[in-house]
Amino acid sequence: MSNNTKRGLVIKGVGSSYDVLGEDGTHYECRLRGKLRLSGSRSTSPIVVGDWVQFSYDTTKGGVIENIQERRNCIVRRSVKLSAAMQIIAANLDLAILMYTTHYPPTPLEFVDRFLVSARAYGVPSLLVLNKCDLPEECEAWETLEMEKIYSAAEVELLQVSTTTGEGLEALRQRITGQVVLVAGQSGVGKSSLLNALDSSLSARVAPLSEQHGLGVHTTTFSEMYELAALPNTFVIDTPGIKGFGVVAFEKSEVAHFFPEIFALSHQCKYSNCLHETEPDCAVRAAYEAGTLAESRYRSYLSILYEDNSYR
Ligand SMILES: Nc1nc2c(ncn2[C@@H]2O[C@H](COP(=O)(O)OP(=O)(O)O)[C@@H](O)[C@H]2O)c(=O)[nH]1
Ligand SMILES: [Mg+2]
Ligand SMILES: [Zn+2]
Structure with missing residues (x-):
């Protein structure tokens, strides 16, 4: 490998081009070397957000990804059309947050449990974040459902927050500082609002649902990673449009x-x-x-x- 080889973190992919954050703190637009394939990968995209890659760069040719480092862990979903195929959403995560609301919108507890099982099976620590605690109906529902009791028995960390009032967000900031964190949950639970609350400079790029015009804006399957300006070395991955998480084909x-x-x-x-x-x-x-x-x-x-x- 040539001496202009660098190491970096895949922040996002657009078509066949990838935004890679080099260890020098610079963003590089990289292509994938044609013959490069992740051995044994059944994923539809060979590179995902959170991958660590080695790439060469020169000012005329641009960046070329030469090598993908072995993944420590990942989060997958079952591909919608090909039910047997797993699609990797993100790799090398320190934490997977599942945002939950009981009413606005309703999140089935089976969806929660499937996500938790999937994260556990793929070696990703998880955190259940109950959002919209400013709404009395939400809090009352969490009490009635005994969310705290159920998930402490299930050995799952749980936080109650409101991205609107900021309640609980300090605890969340402390929990995620210095980590690469995936934020998942049904559409409307407040994922984009959370990113904005954690870093107001993101608001131009991460519009909450109510501010998006038209449907089908987020049909992309490639998640995007955001570096939080307010917290050191902290990256959050928004996962738009993901309805269900694949569970491994267990025995x-x-x-x-x-x-x-x-x-x-x-x-x-x-x-x-x-x-x-x-x-x-x-x-x-x-x-x-x-x-x-x-x-x-x-x-x-x-x-x-x-x-x-x-x-x-
Ligand atoms: N009352 C209340 N509304 C919230 C809260 N967080 C988000 N919302 C609202 O819920 C809607 C969906 O939020 P959004 O961030 O787009 O959800 P996403 O689809 O998961 O990204 C928006 O209208 C937000 O303003 C909260 O903590 N309390
Ligand atoms: Mg969103
Ligand atoms: Zn038994």
Whole structure:
């Protein structure tokens, strides 16, 4: 490799061109060397936001990505059309935030649990952020649903915030400083508003939903990473238009591994290969019936268990 080879972080991709932040702090527009392919990759795009790459640069030819470093972890979704294919959304994440609201808009708890399972399976720490705590209906719903209780049992970190009033944002800033963070959640939960609240200089680029004109603006599948001016070495990835997150093609016996509270109970089941459906003397089902295991968690578990993974 030539001596003008640099190392950098992929910030975004536009068509076949990538914005790479070099270790020298400069942004380089890079192309991908034609023959370069990530070995063993089933992803539709060989490079994703968060990839670390080596690239050569000269002023006449521009930047050429020569090599992609092995990914530490990633977040995937199941491709919409090709159900067997996984699409990698971002790589090398320190944290994956799932933004949640109960009413505005409604987020099914199964969506939450699928995201958490997916993050856990791919080795990404996760944080559940309940947004819009300025709205009494939201807070009351979180109480009724026992969100804190359910997700502390599930060993998931949880924060309540309002991007409108700023409540809870200081705790969030502390949690993400110095990290590469993905922000996911249903459309309308406040992802763009969060980015703006964390860094007001982003507001020109990250318009909240109410300010976007027309639909189909964010049909791009390539996420974009933003460097937060207010926090050192902190990058946030907005994931527009992502409706569902792919779960790995698990073996049935593996599913419980990604539900910590269910996994802990499973040691008390009569059969070591118990799938916690209708087997006799199942500690998981007993806990669900006694109300000590949250119904929503048990339902999410069964839903993933019953999922058709026959394409494997
Ligand atoms: N009341 C209230 N509204 C919020 C809050 N955060 C975002 N919103 C509103 O929710 C709508 C969707 O926000 P947006 O950031 O575009 O959501 P995104 O689709 O997840 O990026 C906008 O009208 C925001 O003003 C909040 O904390 N409280
Ligand atoms: Mg948005
Ligand atoms: Zn069992």
